[in-house]
Amino acid sequence: MRTFYKFHGGVHPPEHKEESNRLPIAPAPLAKRLTVPLRQHIGNPAIPVVKVGDQVLKGQMIGAADGFISAAVHAPTSGTVSAIEPHAVPHPSGLPDLCITIEADGEERWIERAPLDYRNADPDAVRLRLRDAGVVGLGGAVFPSYVKLNPGAPAGIKTLVLNGAECEPWITSDDRLMRERAAEVVEGIKIMAHLMCPKEVLIGIEDNKPEAAAAMRAACQGTGYEVVVVPTLYPSGGEKQLIKLLTGKEVPAGQRPVNIGVTCSNTGTACTVHRAVNHGEPVISRIVTVTGNVPEPRNFEALIGTPIAEIIQLAGGARPDTTHYILGGPMMGFGLNNLNAPLAKAVNCVIAASPALFPPPPPPMPCIRCGRCAQACPCELQPQELFWFSHSQNFDKARAYNLFDCIECGACSYVCPSHIPLVSYYRFAKSEIAMRDMEKKLAEQAKERFELKQQRIEREKQEKAARFAEKAAAAAKAAAAASGVEDPEAAAKKAAIQAAVERAKAKKAEAAAALLPLPLRERAGERGENLDAPSPSPPSRTHPHPNLPLEGEGTIALSPSRGELERGFEGEGVKNNTEAS
Amino acid sequence: MVFLGIVLGAVLGYASIRFKVEGNPLVEKVEATLPQTQCGQCGYAGCRPYAEAVAAGKAEPNQCVPGGDNVAKSLAELLGVEFKPVGGDQGSGPKPKQIAFIDESTCVGCTACIKACPVDCIIGASKLMHTVIANQCTGCELCVPACPVDCIAMLPVKENIANWKWHYPVIEIKKAA
Numbered sequence: 001m002r003t004f005y006k007f008h009g010g011v012h013p014p015e016h017k018e019e020s021n022r023l024p025i026a027p028a029p030l031a032k033r034l035t036v037p038l039r040q041h042i043g044n045p046a047i048p049v050v051k052v053g054d055q056v057l058k059g060q061m062i063g064a065a066d067g068f069i070s071a072a073v074h075a076p077t078s079g080t081v082s083a084i085e086p087h088a089v090p091h092p093s094g095l096p097d098l099c100i101t102i103e104a105d106g107e108e109r110w111i112e113r114a115p116l117d118y119r120n121a122d123p124d125a126v127r128l129r130l131r132d133a134g135v136v137g138l139g140g141a142v143f144p145s146y147v148k149l150n151p152g153a154p155a156g157i158k159t160l161v162l163n164g165a166e167c168e169p170w171i172t173s174d175d176r177l178m179r180e181r182a183a184e185v186v187e188g189i190k191i192m193a194h195l196m197c198p199k200e201v202l203i204g205i206e207d208n209k210p211e212a213a214a215a216m217r218a219a220c221q222g223t224g225y226e227v228v229v230v231p232t233l234y235p236s237g238g239e240k241q242l243i244k245l246l247t248g249k250e251v252p253a254g255q256r257p258v259n260i261g262v263t264c265s266n267t268g269t270a271c272t273v274h275r276a277v278n279h280g281e282p283v284i285s286r287i288v289t290v291t292g293n294v295p296e297p298r299n300f301e302a303l304i305g306t307p308i309a310e311i312i313q314l315a316g317g318a319r320p321d322t323t324h325y326i327l328g329g330p331m332m333g334f335g336l337n338n339l340n341a342p343l344a345k346a347v348n349c350v351i352a353a354s355p356a357l358f359p360p361p362p363p364p365m366p367c368i369r370c371g372r373c374a375q376a377c378p379c380e381l382q383p384q385e386l387f388w389f390s391h392s393q394n395f396d397k398a399r400a401y402n403l404f405d406c407i408e409c410g411a412c413s414y415v416c417p418s419h420i421p422l423v424s425y426y427r428f429a430k431s432e433i434a435m436r437d438m439e440k441k442l443a444e445q446a447k448e449r450f451e452l453k454q455q456r457i458e459r460e461k462q463e464k465a466a467r468f469a470e471k472a473a474a475a476a477k478a479a480a481a482a483s484g485v486e487d488p489e490a491a492a493k494k495a496a497i498q499a500a501v502e503r504a505k506a507k508k509a510e511a512a513a514a515l516l517p518l519p520l521r522e523r524a525g526e527r528g529e530n531l532d533a534p535s536p537s538p539p540s541r542t543h544p545h546p547n548l549p550l551e552g553e554g555t556i557a558l559s560p561s562r563g564e565l566e567r568g569f570e571g572e573g574v575k576n577n578t579e580a581s
Numbered sequence: 582m583v584f585l586g587i588v589l590g591a592v593l594g595y596a597s598i599r600f601k602v603e604g605n606p607l608v609e610k611v612e613a614t615l616p617q618t619q620c621g622q623c624g625y626a627g628c629r630p631y632a633e634a635v636a637a638g639k640a641e642p643n644q645c646v647p648g649g650d651n652v653a654k655s656l657a658e659l660l661g662v663e664f665k666p667v668g669g670d671q672g673s674g675p676k677p678k679q680i681a682f683i684d685e686s687t688c689v690g691c692t693a694c695i696k697a698c699p700v701d702c703i704i705g706a707s708k709l710m711h712t713v714i715a716n717q718c719t720g721c722e723l724c725v726p727a728c729p730v731d732c733i734a735m736l737p738v739k740e741n742i743a744n745w746k747w748h749y750p751v752i753e754i755k756k757a758a
Contacts, residue, residue, distance in 0.1 A: 089742070097741070428750060430747070432747075442719075446700045450619045450699050453698075453699065453701045
C-alpha cells in the first residue's frame with residue numbers, strides 16, 4: 001500500500017457521477033455539418049491549409065500547427081469545406097472565432113493511416129507525429145502534448161503521472177474511458193513512457209471509480225505501472241495536487257512539474273496518443289459526458305465539430321425547465337452562451353442546469369473574514385486577501401500574494417458562507433494583470449523603436465551635412481579648374497608620380513625578361529601578348545565620391561545642387577503638413 | 582563624541598560617493614508608467630521629454646491623453662500629489678485602443694506618414710502603397726494629419742478571443758418582491 005501525501009484543504013461536493021456512468025459510451029451519429037475551431041489548444045491557433053470548396057477526407061489535416069506551442073486540427077469526416085469564417089465556439093467570452101465548416105458527404109472516407117513503430121523511431125519523429133495529429137492534453141488545459149512529452153530537464157523525468165482522478169462532480173468521461181478502453185490507455189502510456197524514460201509510472205484514480213481502477217489494474221499487468229487509488233477529495237485531479245498526493249513533491253510557485261522531474265498527463269490524452277501513433281488516427285473525436293437535466297445522461301463519443309445542441313439531443317434533449325448549460329464541471333466550468341457552438345477538444349462535459357439541480361446562488365454578502373476559504377484552498381493561498389486586493393483592483397498586491405498560483409478550482413467560492421463569487425474576482429484580476437503586462441511589453445517595444453528612429457534621423461542628418469561639405473569642396477575645386485589657374489604644387493606632385501610609375505614599369509620589364517625562359521618568351525611573342533606591359537587594371541577614378549563628376553568633367557556649378565533640391569522638397573512637405581492639419 | 586562625529590561623517594561621506602545615484606531615478610519611473618505612444622498630445626515631443634518635465638515639476642501629471650486616468654493616477658501617486666483626471670473634472674478613462682489603417686486604394690505613396698510615424702511602423706516606399714504593421718502601431722494618430730489624401734483612418738481594436746479578458750464581477754441587484 002502506497003502512502004499518500006495529503007494536499008492542503010479541498011472540499012467534497014456531491015459527486016453526481018452515478019447519473020452518467022452507468023451506460024457505456026455511445027457513438028454519436030454523424031452530423032450534417034461540422035464546424036472545427038482552429039483554436040482548440042493553448043498557444044497559436046492553427047493555420048488553415050484548405051480552401052473553401054476543397055474536398056477533404058476524414059482525418060485530413062485542415063489546420064497546421066503554427067509555431068512551437070500549437071497543434072494541428074483535422075477534418076472529422078469526409079466532405080466539402082463550405083466556409084472558413086468566424087463561428088460561435090465554446091469559450092467563456094461567447095465571442096466567435098475562426099472555424100472551418102465541413103459539409104459531411106456521409107461516406108466517412110479516411111485518409112491513408114500509417115502506424116508508426118515508435119520503439120524504433122526517432123523520439124522527435126514521434127513527437128512530430130503527435131503535433132501533426134493534433135494531440136493535446138484532454139484534461140482541460142489542452143496544452144500541446146508533443147511539447148510536454150519532451151524530457152527537456154537536465155535531471156530527466158523521474159515520475160510519469162497519469163491523471164485519472166476526474167475529481168469534478170458530474171463528469172464521467174474518463175471513468176467510462178478507463179473502464180472500456182483500459183488497454184488502449186495503457187498502450188498510450190507505453191508510448192509516453194518511451195518518450196520520457198521515467199523511473200516510475202503512477203496512475204492516480206479516485207476511490208469513487210473502483211471499476212475504472214480495476215480495469216486499469218488488469219490492463220497494467222506485467223507493465224510495472226502502478227495504479228494508485230486516491231481518496232475522493234476535490235481537487236485531487238488538479239495537476240499539482242495529484243503530484244503532491246502521489247509523490248509528496250510540491251511544484252514550486254511559478255514553475256512546472258517538469259522542474260521537479262514529474263510529468264502529468266490525462267488518461268484521455270494517453271488514449272489519443274495511442275490512436276495517433278499506433279493507428280495513424282489524428283484527434284477527430286472525443287468522449288463527452290452529457291448530464292444534468294436530461295432524461296438519459298450518458299457519455300458519447302462525438303466527432304470534434306459536432307454542434308453541442310445535437311449532442312444534447314442524443315441524451316434525450318434538455319428538459320423544458322432547463323435554464324442554462326455548463327461546459328465542464330460545475331466547479332470550474334463556464335456557461336455556454338450559444339448552443340450552435342461545436343464540440344472542441346477541451347469540452348469534456350455538458351451539463352443542462354435547472355433551478356432544482358443548480359439553485360441560483362443567494363446574493364453575495366460582505367466578507368466576514370471567517371477564513372474558511374483559506375482552509376479549503378488546495379494551493380495554500382490566502383483567498384480572502386486575494387479577494388480584497390482583486391476587489392479593490394490593487395493588482396500589485398494581488399500578485400505579491402501569489403494570485404498566479406491560484407488554479408481557479410472554486411473550492412473557496414464553494415465554502416464561502418457569504419456566497420462571494422471569489423473565483424470570478426481572481427479571473428478578472430488575472431486577465432487584467434496579464435493584459436497590463438502585455439501593454440507594458442508593447443510600450444517598451446514602442447520606446448525602443450522610437451529611440452531607434454531618433455538615432456536614425458540623427459545619423460541621416462550628419463551624413464547629409466557631410467555630403468554638403470564634400471560637395472561644397474568639389475564645387476570650389478571645379479571653379480578653380482574652370483578659371484584655368486592650376487595649383488603649381490599639385491602639378492609638381494603629378495609629375496613626380498608619373499616619373500615614379502615610369503621607373504616601376506622599367507624595373508618590372510627587366511625582372512620579367514630575366515626570369516622567363518626563352519622558348520616561353522618566344523611563344524608569348526607569337527601569341528601577340530605583351531608580357532612587358534603592366535597588367536591591365538580598370539581606369540580608376542580618383543574622386544572620393546563616385547557619383548560626382550571628376551574635375552572638369554561636368555558642369556556642376558551650373559545645375560542646382562542636390563542640397564538645394566532637397567531643401568525645396570522639405571519646404572513643400574512642411575507646407576502640406578500645415579495645410580492638412 | 583567628537584570622535585564619533587568624525588567617524589560617522591566619514592561613513593556618510595564614503596556612502597555618498599559609493600552609492601551615488603546617476604541621473605534622476607524619478608524620470609525613469611515616470612517614463613516607465615507612460616504608454617510610450619510618442620503621440621505628443623501632452624504638448625511635449627515624446628514620452629521622454631514629458632517624463633522629464635513631470636519629474637522636474639514643470640508639467641502636470643494628468644496630461645497623458647492615451648494613458649487616461651489610470652496613468653494620471655499612477656503618476657500622481659509617484660509624485661505624491663493629488664490626482665486630477667485627464668482633461669478636466671469630468672475625467673476620461675484610457676482611450677479605447679485604436680490602430681491606424683491605410684486605405685490602400687487611395688494611398689498615393691507620398692511617404693508623408695512614414696516620416697510622421699514615431700515608431701517606424703508604417704512600411705512602404707515612394708510612389709508605392711504603404712501599410713501599417715498593426716501590432717506595432719501605438720495609435721498615436723500622428724500619421725492622420727500627415728496624409729495629404731486622407732487615406733488613414735483610426736480603427737478601434739475589436740474584442741476577440743485573443744484579447745478578451747474576464748470582466749469585473751457585476752452582481753445584479755434584483756428588486757425585492
